[in-house]
Amino acid sequence: MTRSEENYLKTIFHLGGGDSKSITTNAIAEQMETKPSSVTDMAKKLSEKGLVDYVRYQGVSLTEVGVKTALSIIRKHRLWEVFLVKKLDFTWDEVHEVAEQLEHIKSEKLIDKLDELLDFPKYDPHGDPIPTKDGKFQERDEKLLSEIPINSQGVCVGVKDSSVPFLKFLDKNKIALGNTIKVLDKEDFDNSLRIQMEGKEMRISHQIAANLYVKKND
Amino acid sequence: MTRSEENYLKTIFHLGGGDSKSITTNAIAEQMETKPSSVTDMAKKLSEKGLVDYVRYQGVSLTEVGVKTALSIIRKHRLWEVFLVKKLDFTWDEVHEVAEQLEHIKSEKLIDKLDELLDFPKYDPHGDPIPTKDGKFQERDEKLLSEIPINSQGVCVGVKDSSVPFLKFLDKNKIALGNTIKVLDKEDFDNSLRIQMEGKEMRISHQIAANLYVKKND
């Protein structure tokens, strides 16, 4: 497993190729900021190795082994993210880049012991679930804040967009995972929301609400 | 800085190329288990980049920048080794391989914070000094156990050979860093030593004694 192969598997998984859905070379190329022709080359290679099913001109999807491999990389990525935040005081907008490197370190013992050190966390700093050693996901019934009705409330449990600018915006506005948010009102005109959070009232745009996951509790 | 370039710098440093001593391509090739011709190629490349001084047929030595770079990699390697032992319960014979991977992770913040988490350790699990952030070494006046006179004693502070078999041998014989060792007698015939360690008497071969560093205290 080269680093590059691992990155392809991870990307294909994130684009939905784990559910035997075909992902186009174009989509993969765009996501990875590379060229479709390079993706084609790698598709053949991964197909040879039995990690993806590849049909010319149709795209790729992960095989069972491919899914398992992708999950193990995602597991490593997210565990390292937790480590960086919990043990080394990184902020949630700083962890991704470093975890992209750390996820490729090869040592089963390392990752098992890291998991133990962190007390077997279930979610990473962005609220994304950490697959277990045997590749299981803990699903959670979460909804986008933009999709829950007026007067209902929930706990903020994750972000959909985990780009640095969005995360910094959330920090600046004191929106953090764990906060309870209540939808007071929605504005028809621009779909913005009036919310109550930790005692304070504020207005957020639809774009923000559409990137925050909440777990409803009423 | 590619991974490969970093490995070359580290090797050259370990072979003494930091003291403007010329290291032959052959020596480097042997150490790295590669071919002399490959070393020549890399020597040119590193020379281009100003990291080594290279004279055809004479060998390479590190420039000032080269030394600084090598030390920063060695610093990372040794800090990760401490992390693995102190935080993840690795044994001292397991850490090298994983640290070889971790040393190439690029993030200044990561290594600074790791240093802090570990409480700014001065030595790695094998007793090798950890360079400071600004590339200083803490020297220690240590001697090989094989070189101290009869009836003197010292604390075991490091190993010269840190191969897995040697480290496992030491574990098996309860020889650990921190132990106080007294030389009771030397055998002329095979240069083996009779020593007293932590109350017990034992005999060790010259080869063992020549790979243990002690700090004399009488």
Place this chain on the structure above:
DNA sequence: ATCTATTTTTAGCTTTGTCTAAATTTAATT
């Protein structure tokens, strides 16, 4: 000082992962 034996370099080839440009296939539209 010359001649070997050894060391080191050069030249040319291989693999991995990428790219560009051209060719091909698919899909959409009339």
Place this chain on the structure above:
DNA sequence: AATTAAATTTAGACAAAGCTAAAAATAGAT
């Protein structure tokens, strides 16, 4: 059903890092 636009693949090239085999330089021995 034919044509065109878009997506995808192929072919050929390149850089990095390595290798082998041949050539060149050095060092040691006479």
